[in-house]
Amino acid sequence: MSLTLRGAAALVRPDGNAYERDEALLAYQRDLLAPYGIEVDEDLMKQSRNIGFRELAEELMDRCPSPFGTPDLLILAYGLPDRYPLKTVTTRLNALFGGGSRSFAVSENGLRAPFTALRIADAYARSGKAASLALFVCEQTTLPYRDPLVHDTPLLDSAVLLYFDTGTDTGYRLIASRAAGSDVPLGELLAGQRPALPPGPALLVAGPWPxxxxxxxxxxxVHRCQPGGYCTSVWLDLVRHHEEWATQYASLVLCDTDPRTGRSQVAVLSNADVPEIRKARL
Known part of the structure; x- marks a missing residue:
């Protein structure tokens, strides 16, 4: 069974919240950073947006256009740490969905995290152990130290909710997700996907990094995503445009390259219901 995209929501927060001093959090961050010779920069935190994963994810649930039942899998994917790193956001989201999901986070993967999450969910679906997925991809920019990727790019606080199930063939379904080592160029990874693409028009959706x-x-x-997202970029544009693209393209090839590691990722979505494909079947 293949996971098919049923609903989606996107969120970009250019605004922010007032900084609230948290002594326990500051103590944790000092202990965490001290072995690396990094000092906590509280002034930087005061200038930041101070929006955490829980706030982003809960707002996404309110924005999702269709009501869904409890997903079999609930995965939070992120490339940058949360503002409150010790809070278990997936447990909170699981409770809001009814408490019946297998829920966990995918982290320490950088930009790869959402692609990795889809590979995990696809394995669950193909084994028959899951028929639905709520995937949250969250990115927040309040850090207790200066990070060139976050502050010099600059990045926006952004998030995506993608809801997949296996109950319909209408819409884009995941057919492949591939990762490459740092020594494999994105062009080579993309070329290897050509034989697997279904018939019909296809669009390459590229993040801002390659x-x-x-x-x-x-x-x-090529549809090129605008700067402002690290691991959310291609997923933000998938949410914004997937309904429009579904009338034009039989396949979407989503790709990006992590600027920190040089490792590239590809995910392929196929839509057999695009008008040109329907005509060919008649």
Whole structure:
């Protein structure tokens, strides 16, 4: 069984919350950073947006256009740490969904986290152990130290909710998710996906990080995501455009390259219900 996208919501928060001093959190951060010779910069935190994963995820649930039942799997994927790293956000979200999900987070993967989460969920679905997935991808920018990726890019506080199930063939379904080592260029990874693409028009959806010369491996039209997201970029644009793209493209190839590690990722979604494909079946 393949996971099919049933609903989605996106959130970008250019605003923020007032900084509230938390002595326990500051003590934890000092202990965590001291062995690396890094000092907590409370002034930087005061200038930040101070929005945590729980706030982002709960707002996404309110924005999702369709009501859904309790998902079999609930996964939170993130590349940057939460503002409150000791809070278990998936447990809270599980309770809001009814408390019946297998819930966990995928972290320490950088930009790869959402792609990794989809591979895990796909394995569950193909084994028959899960028929639905709520995937949250969250990114917040309040850190107790300066990070060039966050502060010099700069990044926005953003998040995505993608809800998949296996109960319908209508819509984009996940057919592949691939990772490459740091020594494998994105162009080579993309070229390897060409034989697996279903018939019909396809679109390459590229994050802001790969260089232009790496995007020619499939010889497809390219939708380039705007800067502002680290691990949320291609997923934000998938939410914004998937309904429009479903009328034009039989396949979407989502790709990005982690600027920290050089490792590239690809996910392929297929929609057999695109008008051109329907006509060919008649």
């Amino acid at each position: 260089t232009d010369d790496q995007l020619g491996g499939l010889d497809l039209p």
